[in-house]
Amino acid sequence: MPHKTFMWFILPSALAMFLFIFVPIISVIVQSMHIEHEQVLIEVENCGPFGCTPEVNVDQEAMRQLREEQPLGRFNGLGTYTNRAHLAFDEVGEAWATQDTWSGFLSAVYNLPFYKALSFTLTFTFVVTPLVLLFGLFIALGVNSLPRVFKGPTIFVSLLPMIVTPLVGSLILFWMVDAEGVLGAALQNIFDDNSLSLKASPWLTWVMLMVYGVWSSTPFAFVVFYAGLQTVPEDTLEAASLDGAGRWQKVRYVVFPYVAPLAVFITLIQLMDNFRVFEPIVGFSAQASATSLSWVIFNDLRGGDVQLFGSAAATSVLTICGVAILLTPVLIRTWRDFNRKRV
């Protein structure tokens, strides 16, 4: 296809991605180096029946003018990155100097908002992703051996947790594990502990969020693996049996090689999606015990009365760096494959 035709065909799509994905990334970087204007204060005489008292007020007119002149706020350089709400170099340094033990240091760092969010995000990503792969593969192997009549309905119910809106899915589970919901009450009965609440304990909240993560992503891995299993040739399996391979050996030496590339694909997608974990935290109202990077950004934008654009942007840039680190191995691999094919 000639370059010119190609350009016309790709133009709408490329333009949309350029304007609403690439430009925002630049905009986030610029914004992260600015911070809200300082309040312009004026002193006014407040006169009442008992004489006049001086009072300091925010000069709304001057503030409005300032905002109009510099909508981004004042330049702050990398100040936002290093403040307490983000990388918090000073606080981490202080904790390093004052805390004697590793656990003391770690818990001091964990109390900083950015590191708290980062630790949950990373734990979530690296716990949920392998579990999803494992369960997905087992369910796919199981469904594959079912009689034909049962396959359709099983796939139907399996798709539900994945298709359903993440916020809605997490709410549905949240209501069930609520102390007065059916599962929460059942757990209280089983452990005979009326104060047991999944919401109250930070540790249980983490577990609950990860259970949700596995529940909602397993269907994806299952469907992909299931499709991969259809491509495993019957002849090869039969040949392996004739050669005396047991059931496990057949799975290990015949099935695995066929589904291994799919596992790479699922891992890639899951890493991307789990790293942006956000809706479950809103759905489970878990922000007291677990926050994620996405949630921190959302909270800066919508949480308080004032929108902290600079702070949200700095966290965004750090998140994007995180995504870049996650993706690097994949990109390097693709680059090698591409070069090998060319040669």
Added chain:
Amino acid sequence: MASKASQRSRGLVILTGVLIVLWAVIASFPFLWTLWGSFKVQGDFFSKADWTNALSGTRTIAETGGYFTLNGYEGAWIEKEFWRAALNTMIVVVCVVVISLTFGTLGGYALARSGYRYAFWLLMLALVFRAMPHITLVSGYLLPFFEWGVWGRLETSIIVLVAINQPFTLWMLHSFFLTIPKDLDESAMVDGCTRFQAFRHVIIPVMWPGVITTGLFSFLLAYNDFAVTAVLLSQDNATMVPKIASFLGSTFEEGNVMFAVAAVVSATAPLFVLILFFQRQIVSGLTAGAVKG
């Protein structure tokens, strides 16, 4: 099916059966339970005393006189104006799907038919864009959109969702186009069609399965989105998912949790129907990226 390779011992068959049934219950029970509970009063759905109340509907009968009640739905749809959110969702979703598919088929076709290196790099770039958490992009839009006065409008959210959707749409349609033989459009061009005519009259008619599958996923992205719509839409224009989120704060205070439960069930129903009719396309779509890409 009765080949030697697929024969299994009785014990394994039973074990597999039990595990699959267990999974089916885990996957579907929460939905059935919530659907059932949405027709009850709060005292039954969140019943601390005895969970069987939710089945027998003791409190529901005591409070409303009937075995089932539509109070939750009435409260959500009429009192809290959930119908407005449903309407907004419909507008957003239809526009996003139509625009995404138009842009995506053009771009995906070009990527599949161009043999040059930059096509590969564009796809890689799209993959990187696909990985960007949506909320980071949203934090980039917010300030400019305020400045230009386009914040809070449905159109803004639609175009943003289309753009966020493009990387995925491009990948998927690109892999579908690769399965269509090149000879088809090339012979059309030999017969005197321009590239666009070949695309429009020869390729698109055989592309419908791929377009429908990709459309389903665009639909899901737009329908399920929370990050973009919650931040970019004003209260009046809110779509269903941010509306449900806003229910959470207000209804817990008023004791109207059942409004939120009813809204959640209402928002899930269309997805249920979607899987019912398009299960095959969803499965093939999920695997298209994996098997071919």
